Amino acid sequence: MDTTAKRYGRRGTIRGRTALHVATVGAALLLAGVAAGPANAVDRPVTAAEQQQPAPGIMAARSTHVTLVNLTDRVWTFGQASLRQGMWSSRLPEFIAPYSAGEWGTESNGVMTGTEAQASYSTENGPVEVRWSNPFVGSNSYGCRVPSGYSCQRTGGPGDNASVTFEVRRV
Structure with a gap:
């Protein structure tokens, strides 16, 4: 033995x-x-530090996930974005194809703070701009500005970790 x-x-x-x-x-x-x-x-690929971004809403007191739906037959190109409060939790897409959606997010990054930002995409008739504010205290607010001949409808948006969708189409 x-x-x-x-x-x-x-x-x-x-x-x-x-x-x-x-x-x-x-x-x-x-x-x-x-x-x-x-x-x-093993289950996550290694990325450079500048490419790493936090997962939306996991540690943030406030976060907003934005979906912009292009219900036209034209490609939209990223114009500009600005962040007044918080940080980007995911990148904005360079393009939004016809009849598809672009998604991104922001989140708070301090004690008792919220997130507030805006983004715009160029169309053949002018920019489509969306705005959002998810404050630590108070109600969330949203806005959408579109060129003449377009309409914008917003759905969703309540809560501390909000998800909002803007649908833009020709009228």
Whole structure:
């Protein structure tokens, strides 16, 4: 009989019981997904620091997820964006294709703060501009300005971690 198996692998010995306990607890932690270290890092690709962005709304007191829907037959090109309060949690798309949507977000980044920003896209008839404010205290507010011949309809937007959709179409 192998003495190693007898000394370490048998349940009747202290070392055997300890090894079995460690293996059982380790397997349970791995199955639960709570193990620390390199094993957990595998599911996310490594990116440069300037490309890393926080996940929207996870740690922020206030966040706004914006969806701008282009219900026209023309491509829209990113114009400009400004952030008065908070930080960008995801990048704005360079283009919004016909009959599709662009999505991005902002979130608060300080104690008892909110987020406020605006973004615009160029169309053949002028810019489409959307604005949002999700303050720490008070009600959320939204705005949409479109060129003549277009209409904008907003849906959603309440709550601390808001999601708002602007649908823009020709009239």
